[in-house]
Amino acid sequence: MxxxxxxxxxxxxxxxxxxxxxxxxxxxxxxxxxxxxxxxxxxxxxxxxxxxxxxxxRPAALKIGPDGIVALSRAGAVMLAGRIVGFSQWTGLLLVLAVAARDGKGRVGPLLIPADSLSPDSFRELAVRARHGAR
Missing domain, CATH: 1.20.5 (Single alpha-helices involved in coiled-coils or other helix-helix interfaces)
Known part of the structure; x- marks a missing residue:
């Protein structure tokens, strides 16, 4: 959440x-x-x-799996789903992920994640996954 x-x-x-x-x-x-x-x-x-x-x-929840990331709205609808193809991190305060659609036909969508919206451990884990997923 x-x-x-x-x-x-x-x-x-x-x-x-x-x-x-x-x-x-x-x-x-x-x-x-x-x-x-x-x-x-x-x-x-x-x-x-x-x-x-x-x-x-803004998404209300994130689901991180081995094949990518899914951003869900407050109603539970999928807002953005796919694999992480790029990222940018501004110190420990902000993480911007580039998420490509799973089918490969959709455009790349940005996902902005401020550090204070997650626990510090979850934010670090997401940053590490973004680094490895963007390779």
């Missing part, structure tokens, strides 16, 4: 705030403070809606 990642949610929220402040900074000198606040609020709202949509599309 995957937990919600507080680090990823925090990073997305900080990004949304920085982007809306940037919009305010650009719009205020040209159109006035009232318009700048409106544009900044709209930017923040759109980015936060995107963040919520991302959270809904």
């Amino acid at each position: 995957l937990r919600r990642s507080a680090a990823l949610l925090g990073a997305m929220a900080v990004f949304a705030l920085i982007a809306s402040c940037a919009v305010y900074t650009v719009v205020a000198p040209r159109f006035g403070i009232a318009q700048a606040v409106w544009f900044a609020a709209a930017t923040l709202s759109i980015l936060m809606l995107g963040m919520l949509a991302h959270e809904r599309r």
